[in-house]
Amino acid sequence: GIQVEQSPPDLILQEGANSTLRCNFSDSVNNLQWFHQNPWGQLINLFYIPSGTKQNGRLSATTVATERYSLLYISSSQTTDSGVYFCAPGGDKIIFGKGTRLHILP
Amino acid sequence: DARVTQTPRHKVTEMGQEVTMRCQPILGHNTVFWYRQTMMQGLELLAYFRNRAPLDDSGMPKDRFSAEMPDATLATLKIQPSEPRDSAVYFCASGLAASTRVEQFFGPGTRLTVL
Structure with missing residues (x-):
């Protein structure tokens, strides 16, 4: 099955900093989503992005399907951005990476 | 607003008991997924x-x-009989599949503890 690798595994930043999270995957995909799991355990949809670039406020994402990677950009981090960010590429079934744990310090 | 709902949100049970978790997908979605975390x-x-x-x-x-x-x-997910290793958060997600593409939306999860 498809292999998913997310980096970095952990990230600690000061409020206001920018960050780039990376997701590499081993096979071509029809679907790719980025999720934020907040400290209360909720999985929040950030982007559905099997290819191309999207932006939503301070967040943006780019997927280069031909090179099998996706990037999530977070600008001007806020403490509410803390949590785990999952990349989930796949076909009908998406496979979750292990996530990047982000901690934003006030 | 439309969202996936799951019940119960928390469940504590003893080993050997039956557990049933329920999920109501978003109206109109044709695909339902069960995950365990x-x-x-x-x-x-x-x-x-x-x-x-x-x-x-x-x-x-x-x-x-x-x-x-x-x-x-x-959608229902049943465990019978339950075991301590089943302790986890169980998520339901739903989506509307169009050709090969489906965006999934997750419910809040059921936190199961089996003693």
Whole structure:
């Protein structure tokens, strides 16, 4: 099955900093989503992005399907951005990476 | 606003008991997924349905787990008998499949503790 690798595994930043999270995957995909799991355990949809670039406020994402990677950009981090960010590429079934744990310090 | 709902949100039970978790997908969505999240294994797909038909349950322990969709507005996941290793958060997600693409929306999860 498809292999998913997310980096970095952990990230600690000061409020206001920018960050780039990376997701590499081993096979071509029809679907790719980025999720934020907040400290209360909720999985929040950030982007559905099997290819191309999207932006939503301070967040943006780019997927280069031909090179099998996706990037999530977070600008001007806020403490509410803390949590785990999952990349989930796949076909009908998406496979979750292990996530990047982000901690934003006030 | 439209969202996936799951009940119960928390369940504590004793080993050997039957556990039933319920999910109401977003109205109009034709695909329903069940996931399990543990610290050790992360998020794993257990089973999924399209138009109420099971498409894949290869992630599910067959001897004790069963998943059904009695109707389009209800999906159930049962564990019988439950074991302590089943302790986890169980998520349901739904989506509207169009050709090969489906965006999934997750419910709040059921936190199961088996003593």
